[in-house]
Amino acid sequence: MRMDTVIMGGGLSGLTCGIALAKRGQRVAIVASGQSTLLFNGGSMELLGNIDGQAVTVPLEAIATLPQDHPYSKIGASRIGQLAQEAQSLLADAGIEMDGNADRNHWRITPMGVAKPAWLTLNDHVRIDDLSQLPAKRVALMCIRGYFDQPNAMLAQGLRGLGFEVEMKEFTTDDITALRRSPSEMRATSLAKHLVSNSALQRVADQLNSLAGDVDMVLMPSVLGQNDTTDIHNLQALVKKPLYLVATLPPAVAGMRMQAQLRHYFRMLGGTYLMGDSAVSGTIDGERVTSISTAKLTDMPLRADHYVLATGSFVSRGLVADYERVYEPVLGVDVNADADRERWTRFGVLEPQAYCRYGVATDDQLRCLKQGKVIENLHAIGSVLSGHDAVKMGDGTGVSLLTALAVAHSIKGDK
Numbered sequence: 001m002r003m004d005t006v007i008m009g010g011g012l013s014g015l016t017c018g019i020a021l022a023k024r025g026q027r028v029a030i031v032a033s034g035q036s037t038l039l040f041n042g043g044s045m046e047l048l049g050n051i052d053g054q055a056v057t058v059p060l061e062a063i064a065t066l067p068q069d070h071p072y073s074k075i076g077a078s079r080i081g082q083l084a085q086e087a088q089s090l091l092a093d094a095g096i097e098m099d100g101n102a103d104r105n106h107w108r109i110t111p112m113g114v115a116k117p118a119w120l121t122l123n124d125h126v127r128i129d130d131l132s133q134l135p136a137k138r139v140a141l142m143c144i145r146g147y148f149d150q151p152n153a154m155l156a157q158g159l160r161g162l163g164f165e166v167e168m169k170e171f172t173t174d175d176i177t178a179l180r181r182s183p184s185e186m187r188a189t190s191l192a193k194h195l196v197s198n199s200a201l202q203r204v205a206d207q208l209n210s211l212a213g214d215v216d217m218v219l220m221p222s223v224l225g226q227n228d229t230t231d232i233h234n235l236q237a238l239v240k241k242p243l244y245l246v247a248t249l250p251p252a253v254a255g256m257r258m259q260a261q262l263r264h265y266f267r268m269l270g271g272t273y274l275m276g277d278s279a280v281s282g283t284i285d286g287e288r289v290t291s292i293s294t295a296k297l298t299d300m301p302l303r304a305d306h307y308v309l310a311t312g313s314f315v316s317r318g319l320v321a322d323y324e325r326v327y328e329p330v331l332g333v334d335v336n337a338d339a340d341r342e343r344w345t346r347f348g349v350l351e352p353q354a355y356c357r358y359g360v361a362t363d364d365q366l367r368c369l370k371q372g373k374v375i376e377n378l379h380a381i382g383s384v385l386s387g388h389d390a391v392k393m394g395d396g397t398g399v400s401l402l403t404a405l406a407v408a409h410s411i412k413g414d415k
């Protein structure tokens with residue numbers, strides 16, 4: 001199969017790059033082996049949330065101070081604002097409606113009720129622009145009976161700590177009670193599958209309206225909208241008070257919906273998404289990749305002018321650690337990681353962990369290296385890249401979106 005570009009990995013970075021290239025008329029194939037880390041995403045994107053443990057207010061200013069090996073520095077700090085705008089437009093074109101601004105972080109609320117700096121948040125999810133001016137004072141926190149993936153007491157405590165007056169209310173409906181026959185079915189994704197018909201949404205709205213009382217805002221877990229936001233908008237129209245969603249523990253419906261929307265948009269643009277297949281190896285001839293083999297297309301290697309590695313970090317098996325070393329399993333490209341295993345981790349869960357910064361080595365155009373030599377037509381994007389730490393710096397989704405767009409420009413030969 002001959003393409004212009006083959007992308008390995010169909011998460012946020014792979015899909016973003018694929019969309020940007022397909023929009024510009026390229027024939028693109030994405031090999032996508034499984035769920036991505038969007039499964040954990042509660043509805044926000046982060047450009048840069050923290051430096052040295054301090055919350056970042058103005059990400060564009062802080063990005064200019066990052067070390068040379070950070071992916072943003074490789075792209076060029078002066079391009080970040082422009083790429084961030086491009087990313088926001090691409091998400092909107094895919095139907096992902098988010099508010100936010102790269103000039104100033106706002107605060108997203110985690111499932112535990114902690115406020116964290118964010119760049120973009122889905123416009124049906126609760127967000128706070130300024131902690132000294134909350135969007136509402138009195139809030140009804142609607143808890144679904146028997147649903148365990150929202151730690152309600154912690155969430156309420158966190159919201160109170162931010163200054164909200166919180167009233168916790170519990171509700172259920174016949175549809176939700178029917179799901180409870182099996183405790184394993186009470187997941188956000190199952191609820192989202194069931195809460196779709198007008199009548200099911202009306203029953204939820206009736207409960208929320210009768211329980212809300214005299215509050216300024218109603219909050220409920222983000223358990224609606226498996227494929228698009230129609231059900232959320234329908235419910236918001238039926239509820240008499242402003243209704244916003246709060247992130248849940250994984251599986252996160254919002255993240256899965258974003259993945260489905262991006263995939264749908266990529267296919268609409270003519271892209272080929274090889275779902276459930278994996279890139280297993282590649283052939284490198286001199287300084288170029290000439291083909292990629294996949295687990296399913298055993299006798300049909302994928303050939304292209306350009307290849308993009310978007311296989312994610314350890315959790316997605318884009319990087320693998322065995323007892324001896326950390327390596328990249330598809331092409332065996334160079335990895336930046338400590339050789340001494342003792343240095344990979346530090347005792348203490350809250351300590352910065354060295355392994356979080358590990359990833360593939362690239363030149364300043366994000367091209368991969370093998371045995372120190374640049375592979376001219378192989379770029380890396382997203383969380384497979386070294387030099388950043390999504391957990392400590394809150395830059396994971398931003399790095400994925402912006403490196404994907406920068407590489408798409410580079411492949412198209414844009415200035």
Ligand SMILES: Cc1cc2nc3c(=O)[nH]c(=O)nc-3n(C[C@H](O)[C@H](O)[C@H](O)COP(=O)(O)OP(=O)(O)OC[C@H]3O[C@@H](n4cnc5c(N)ncnc54)[C@H](O)[C@@H]3O)c2cc1C
Pocket residue numbers: 008009010011012013014031032033034035036037038040041042044045046277278279280310311312313315316317318330381382383384390394395396397398400
């Ligand atoms: C637990 C967790 C929670 C997070 N929470 C947040 C958050 O709340 N907010 C935020 O901004 N960021 C968060 N992040 C970070 C953010 O999700 C990621 O930085 C970003 O989405 C990574 O996208 P990616 O496409 O680079 O990688 P991934 O999402 O890891 O996607 C890589 C994809 O490649 C596939 N793949 C791997 N190997 C192959 C192969 N050989 N062939 C084909 N496909 C392959 C994988 O199956 C996967 O689908 C979180 C990350 C984690 C791990």
